[in-house]
Amino acid sequence: MNAIEINGASKRYPNFTLGPIDLAIGEGEFFGIFGPPSSGKTSLLKLILGLVELDRGRVALGGTDSARLAVSQRGISMVFQNLALFPNMSGRENIIYPLTERKASKSEIDARLDAVAEVLHISHILHKNPAQMSGGERQRIALGRALAVKGRAILLDEPVSALDARLREEMRIELKRLQRMDKQTFVYVSNDEEEVMAVSDRVAIMDHGQIIQVGPPDEIYNRPNSISVAKLVGSPPMNLFPGHLSDDGERFESPSFTMSLDFPRTAHAGAAATLGVRPEDIHQTSDTGAACPGIAVSSTEPLGSHTIVNATIGGRLVKIRTSGRVIGASELGTHVSFDQRRLHLFNADGERI
């Protein structure tokens, strides 16, 4: 059974329309939602929470229409970006709050608190007030509060975005571990593409109030279904070249290069198309043929494990990711080749072909 099922749900706001959304999130799944700012991510969470009165469609939780469930029966908890901890309560009191509200027995409260504290490694900070905790510690307490009640799903709205980069990396693997151990359904919203792709079993990509692709991270990265997805996923983003397909559909032709395709796209022969190639799929070459465009390097960003090269091909800015650790402008040569098995082609409407 699906933990959350959304069918044809839509909601009109004054400047924005969410949906129609169709989505099924499995029980025990770590489900990510990613999109640019104001693409509808938080609205979608609100819809799952039941905070939105739908214009159309329905949301089912564990197979039951959520409209027929009282709020207390929905079993959905939420971790907000700003945590919303009670400042006058200790970590312990914050965590057990939802349990005491439900008038759980003392033994049940103790058992759940112990379990949560162990997973989150927070036993030593339970006595502190939020003001005495570090950002990461407060984060764990907020998670603890959401986990204290065994519910149907936990929704997390950019839960680590307020932390610094190092702590963010550590927290995301903790979250993943926790979710595995507790076999909880997590719905995780973030505007950090790397983060969402790293933790999720499946990801929904949102844009302009719609879900434009759903799938496992590998599939979304390797086979984006549209230019919109290709631009949103991957850092630095995919390089895109406008052009057209040859009359037999076997080659892609642009003003600065002509490239044979791994298999012909006869259905689109002669049509305008965009070729996409990820920064790591561009390699230097001594070949100067038509398939190997000339490049002019403008700058390099050495990042230690790899280097990002900023260059132009036929006047268009491109980014190249070299696998070599250190690379100077002189080592890049004058021509590059694209990895033919890893090219992405999109038609004039931006759909993958």
Place this chain on the structure above:
Amino acid sequence: MSSIQIQDVTKSFGDFKAVSNLCLDIAEGEFVALLGPSGCGKTTTMNMIAGLEDPSEGSILFNGQDLSSTRIQDRNIGFVFQNYAIFTHLTVFKNLAYGLAVRHLPKQDIERRVKAMADRMGLSHRLDQKASSLSVNEMQKLAIGRSAIVEPRIFLLDEPLSNLDAAFRAYMRAELKVLQREFGQTMIYVTHDQIEAMSLADKIAIIDRGKLMQYGAPLEVYNNPTNRFVANFVGSPRMNLVDGEVKNTGGSMKLVIETGLEIPLSGRVGADIASHRSTQRMSLGIRPQDIYLGDLHHTDDIPLSGLVEEVERIGPKRLAYITAKGTRFLAVDERDYMTPGSEVEFFLAAEKCMAFDGATGERMGGRVQ
């Protein structure tokens, strides 16, 4: 343009030392990042350079001159803050023109320079609109443009990209670098994001608890961190650092970890430690891409085995979390070998291992090539 010498500067707030005995030489036209966790003293350092705070001890020289008695507005320093600080009730044009207008430049000059800067920043079509109508990304471009337009000799940026979304941040990084190269200004950039520091700066000053931990070119601090703090802070995914006790049994050394894991210390790292005979406790550092999965690359490499806990996709690569007897290692999985729940053999590249003294955190032994 100006060089800056920070000479033995300390800044105390009551009993708290925000900055301790900081020495930093910044050459004319250099792009320097002040990098560290929140509260490390990087913003206090920048505020002292700007003249917003006075050092409690020590001095700051600009082209060899002490400016502590010069008014802030006469120091010719440009600022960009995290929270934009732009006039939202004025048009984009007026915001850009502001710094030139208060300097009483001729009208044609102002117009020409505003148009050029708007073009640079991709704001040409917005010139007549109120700044309040701009998107977050455009506001930050405006903030940078407004400071850059007066061509200050020193440009100070305090986390200017931290409010932006990830894709735009990457774009602005490249933009800033080009801007700095064109103007040739001395730039000081405060950030807690080591990727920003690595990609932008000529040199990085890594600061922790008010103290300078290391100062050098990005690849130098990445490849040869001088202490455990820098090793841990610079690089993403982060370096594996394993703390344990050095034991010498029958002529061969090993690192014994509390969890029961034992790591033989062969090759260069063994020699590094041998040269520090007094060392009992140490940390062994190895970057995730220097752990090989599946096969041995070099006879000195250190073999271990463990359980794959998780595999994450990070851009074009996958990152595996492997637990060997309770100790977790991050390894780059270049060839998609790993599946969660499987037992694997993995190898630490001996030539890439680094040793840090357990007591002081200082690096032991020689540089990594």
